[in-house]
Amino acid sequence: MLTFILGACVGLVLGLTGAGGGILAIPALTLGLGWSVTQATPVALLAVGSAALIGAMQGLRQGLVRYKAAATMAAAGWMAAPLGIHVAARVPGTALTTVFALVMLVVACRMYLQSRRDDEAQGALQRNCMLDPATGKLDWNARCLATLASIGAGSGFLTGLLGVGGGFFIVPAFRRFSDVRMHGVVATSLMVVALVSLGTLGHMFSQGVTLSSTGTLFTVSALAGMVAGRVAVPNLPARLLQQMFCVLCVAVSLIMLGKVFSSVG
Template identity: 50%
Template sequence: MLLASLFGVVMGLVLGLTGAGGGILAVPALVLGLGWSMTQAAPVALFAVGSAAAVGAIDGLRHGLVRYRAALLIAALGAVFSPVGIYFAHQLPEKVLMVLFSLLMVMVAWRMLRRERVDEGPSDHGHANWGQKNCMLDQQTGRFSWTAKCTATLAALGAVTGVVSGLLGVGGGFLIVPAFKQLTDVQMRGIIATSLMVISLISAIGVVGAFHAGVRIDSVGATFIATSIVGMIIGRKLCARVPARALQVGFASVCLIVALYMLVRA
């Protein structure tokens, strides 16, 4: 129970600080730390990630940072494709799922460690027009200009996020955050808040699907979920004080170590 509490707080803390990565740590914590199988860990990890993300998303909505229309579109496509991932998760052997998850962690760590060119970007309310992005903010309204290209881009992101979420029990923030940075001109605070809303919605859909399939959460899982919410609240309080680069390097290092250990176990 103590280990579950510790892992839950750490997962929520990472999610609150980065808007991504919580699920990446949640599944290994349950599999390696508590000895659960991947199929056991995935729905509990999704529940924990979704609950913690919902707390952060509400905070983002209060401050006007969430691009809620984009979040709803991504989540809607995630809802359609999440059952596909859940289906394959129950068809693939445990070792294959562990290898896939390890490779995913390596990819996330590589993206975190890679230094990106810093450009002067717009505010979170779109007072600038810079670069050629798939989804641009309108300078007058501060909202996305919903072109066909923008709609298709966000829909595709939702579909991919849904499949990966169902397959590996992750919220998808590790996909949403870099995709938003690459494809939109929203600033980082808005990206994190929007990512948290998407994660909460897609995770909720995945959890409902898991419950429908007969999955139940025991007291250890409930403790993990509750403490993840505490970690999220702490993370949201600290996010403005922690140097972004130090956080990225530290998180990436943990990902690489855990990925290596999971590969050895597999």
């Protein structure tokens, strides 16, 4: 029952924010079920990747996904993910948990500060990737391509290193460097998370990684949570969701750091 509840919560947050499920999957498995980061990584990737795929398909039907941008970020992510896996295999578990918690803390604080800025004021700024007013599509140029590829590579490396979907990195970065509205950012993030997570998981399977029945249950419950989150998200303010997610991430990261320090002490 605990596994089902934790998975459903991860899927729900991913559906609501497009960013939170991946970064909360590892803490749910390590703090909630007592797994190591290494054990939790493939399960988190399968759960988050599958759930994100459902959300991305819905976003495609609604015309929210910037599919060319998603494909660009995912391609860069696929190339960077094996490097993250390679580094993770050579880093002690305690150090990996500490890095994960610190990354979560920094990203959460940045997202919270970003959410407090005026959306209209942000939209007036010149970004690396701007929408063409005539077509409503991104104006592709070398600067935009390089920006999206960099976001994707960063997401892929973190996916391989920390076993997260990368949405917590994609959402604030894509929002910072483009003038795409928040719901479009979330939908595009879900597509990238799905492609990079499942691609990275395939690489792990090729190296002999397997899943337990508990991991399968966690995945199924995450899918249910994702469906519920995507149904509810149109009725909730994006800024409030982002701020609530940030507060949750800060709390979880502090708990993880406290656990690391207590074990060292």
